[in-house]
Amino acid sequence: MFDQLRAQLPGWVQDSRALANQGKVAAYIPELAKAPQHVLGITVTGRGGESVSVGETDFKFTMQSISKVFTLLLAFMDHGEEGVFAKVGMEPTGDDFNSMLKLELVEPGKPFNPLINAGAIAVTSLIKGDTPAIKTERILRFFKEASGGANLAVNSAVAKSESATAHRNRSLAYFLKDNEVLGEEVDVEEVLQVYFDHCAVEVDCPQLARMALVLAHGGVDPITGRELVPRRYVQIAKSFMVTCGMYNASGEFAIKAGIPAKSGVSGGILALVPGQYGIGIVGPALGAKGNSTAGVHLLEQMSTAFDWSLF
Ligand code: GLN
DSSP states (O other): OHHHHHHHHHHHHHHHHGGGGGOEEOOSSGGGGGSOTTOOEEEEEOTTSOEEEEESTTOOEEOGGGHHHHHHHHHHHHHHHHHHHTTOOSOOOSSOTTOOTTTTTSSTTOOSOTTSHHHHHHHHTTSOOSSHHHHHHHHHHHHHHHTTSOOOEEOHHHHHHHHHHOHHHHHHHHHHHHTTSSOTTOOHHHHHHHHHHHHTEEEOHHHHHHHHHHHHTTTBOTTTOOBOSOHHHHHHHHHHHHHHTTGGGHHHHHHHTOSOEEEOTTSEEEEEOTTSOEEEEEOOEEOTTSSBHHHHHHHHHHHHHHTOOOO
16 A cells, blocks of 8 residues: 555645645634645555655644544543533534534533534533643643654644634633533633643644554554553544534545544644554645645545545
């Protein structure tokens, strides 16, 4: 596979790059608007650590919604399935990632799933730690472990920029508080701070691919042999990636690519081929549903060529 990938990936990247013209760099977080429209990079890493990188794979970007998968895993390790599913549901919404619609429809105020913003904010409130700084530190430590020991950090300019303009996330969070999804003990502004920080953890494509590799191998880092997350929790996270990982384009992506993936508004996509590869992609120009246009096209081409669809 790696030989074929080395031979074909440069051509696929070149074809996909043109798709950046059909997208727009996210601007609702002002710092993100600085990203260049035509960057495209991809790293694919295999179980022995072998990897192929094509394009601007050193380009640094913030994880944004991709981080929600890993905070979910940490919340499961902190509280178990019951604790997490007391706060969030298991269903896709079919609405935008920051939607306020349907928050009243399940149980009062309980978000449909942990990958929409409302659900991810509820999950962030579950992360253990006495102060927001300790919570962020625990999250960062876990992300570092998952990336095989990379020196990851929060891009505080991005976190600040998001906080300064997060009227919608703030209203979602206060709504959750009003409905007691965020309990009495929870300080809304503190939860939001931790949420903005974990969304602003900065990575490059090889680091993201390495994190994806751990998910591809059921929570075990195949390179070190260490179990980082119980298999069951990874199984749940991957189910969410398939049903909700690409926001309201998850159905189309399941049909066209058919692998678990999670995108973020900075243009990152984490994807994986179960039992095999971890994939990290960046392409900042986003389509109408918030996914990297070039990145999605690239993954669809690769999945078709290698027959990766789980279905
Ligand atoms: N931090 C971003 C937000 O809350 C994450 C959203 C995303 O990547 N879709 O708006």
